[in-house]
Amino acid sequence: MELEQAQKLWQPQPGWLNTASYGLPPDPVWTAVQEALADWRVGRTSWEGWGEAVDRSRVAFAGLVGVPAADVSIGSTVSQLLAPVAAALPAGATVVVPEVEFTSNLFPWLVQGERGVEVRTVPLAGLVDAIDAHTDLVAFSLVQSADGAVAPYEEIVAAARAHDALVVVDATQACGWLPFDGGLADVVVVGAYKWLMAPRGSAFAYLAPSVRDGMRPDAAGWYAGQDPHASYYGPPLRLADDARRFDISPAWFSWVGTAPALELIAEIGVPVIRAHDVALANRFLAGLGRPPGESAIVTVEVPGAREKLERAGVRAAVRAGRVRASFHVYSTEADVDLALDALTGRPDPG
Template sequence: MRIEEAQKLFTPDPGWLNTASYGLPPTPAWEAMQAALQDWRCGRTSWKPWGEATSQARAVFARLVGASGSDVSVGAQVSQMLGTVVASVAPGSRVLVPEEEFTSNLFPWLAQRDHGVEVRTVPAARLAEYVDAQTDLVAFSLVQSATGEVADVDAIVEAARAAGAVTVADATQACGWLPVDATRFDALVAVAYKWLLSPRGTGFLVTRPEFRERLVPSQAGWWAGEDPHASYYGPPLRLASDARRLDISPAWFSWVGTAPALELIEQVGVGAIHDHNVRLANRFRAALGLQPGNSAVVSADVPGAEELLARAGVRAAVRGGQLRASFHLYSTDDDVDLAIDALGLGG
């Protein structure tokens, strides 16, 4: 599907430049969710079709990140899904994290300090340089939330491999616009309500089988069973043999909206979305007097930007005192022009 065709499936008010906060739903996702809510309201169906949407979304996400569906677990939030990983880190481990990291991938590690886990924070741009023989685990975002900075994955993974360190990547600000290969990391986590255009409350954890063997499924419930429908009551422990053993019971209606949203991303293609997003971002960067970048997110010091943009109906964000504008599948040149004019940068 071409970008122009896909854009007809969205109904944004002009000037939405804040996908880094949350993405907008395509019509198929919105309609599927409304139908499920109506069925729930009237008691027309069992919950099983809603559960099937979770399996559909898992399969599509696996294809989007080049992983096997058997290595993908489902959950709701980054910190929640990372909880199993973090709790399995041995006391005395040394963890390296960017100092700018969004706290969902920082607080869980810091909370382990009382258990002897040492956390060191360093500048994101120089993360690979700080990986040494004493580093046991490197946790980082593929795209930084505040700035849109794209991590040097090659350098970080190479440094971690040389040190024998585990890699845990947060792909929340990447999946949906930046090509991602989840198999490069020991664990990769992402929630779907931003660039994957889904309702809040759905997310994925991808783990390598050999790494997953080290994890204790401490949050497992019936949904993590080998056969969920035969796992309602009583012992013995009978968890799935693959990544489903780390599943968290799904928020049904959010998954009903997630499956068609991911299918649209797949139909358009992450490569095409990447080129579209970065082109618009670089058009905005040029108006700001910045050099071209490689991100769908633009961060810049523009005094009074929040008020100027709001006055013109442009919705962006301010993070760390900097304007943050983010461009996605439904963004257009008109949206860029609206923002440029609002900031008084038009020619």
């Protein structure tokens, strides 16, 4: 699908530059969720149809990051999906994490401190050099939430492999706009409500077989069964033999919206979306006299920026004391120029 054609499927109000907080649903997502809610309201259908959206979502996510669908587990949040990975670390293990890491990929490791797990936080720029023979696992965001910094993924993986360390990647701020090979890592987690533009409440984890074989599915329920529909009642334990053993029972309506969102992203193409998003981000930076970057997320320090943007109706975020603007498939040059007019005080050409 051509980008210009695809953009007609979104209905944003001008000035939405905050996809790094949450993405906007395209029409197929909105329609699917509304139809499901209408059916729920009157009891028009059974739930199994809603549940089928999970399988579609799993397959679509696997395709986006280049891993087998059998190695993908579904859940609701990044930290929930990381919990069994952290719990499987041996006592006394050492984890290296960037000091600016969003806490969903930090707290799961820190809570293992009572077992002697040590977490070392280092500057993102020094992450590669910080991986050494004492490192058991390195965890980092592919794109940082605070400022949009893109991690040197392949360099980090190479350093970890040189020291037999596991690699855990939070791709929540990347997946949907930044192409990457998920199979290079041992674990990749993604919250789907940002750049994947799904309803909040759906999340994915790629779990390499070598890692999940050492993990225990403490949250296992009927949906983790080899055949979920034959796992409603009674023993024995009969879990799936692939990553589904770590699934939790899905929040139906979130997944009803997740499947069409991911399928549309695949239809447009992540490389196409990346080129569009980064071009807009660099238009924004150029308008402020800043050098170009490689991220769809940018942060700037402009006196009174938050107030100026709010007065102009531009919705952005403030992270780590700086204004954070993020640009996605539905963003336009007009959105960028609206923000630049507000920040620079230049006259509106209209």
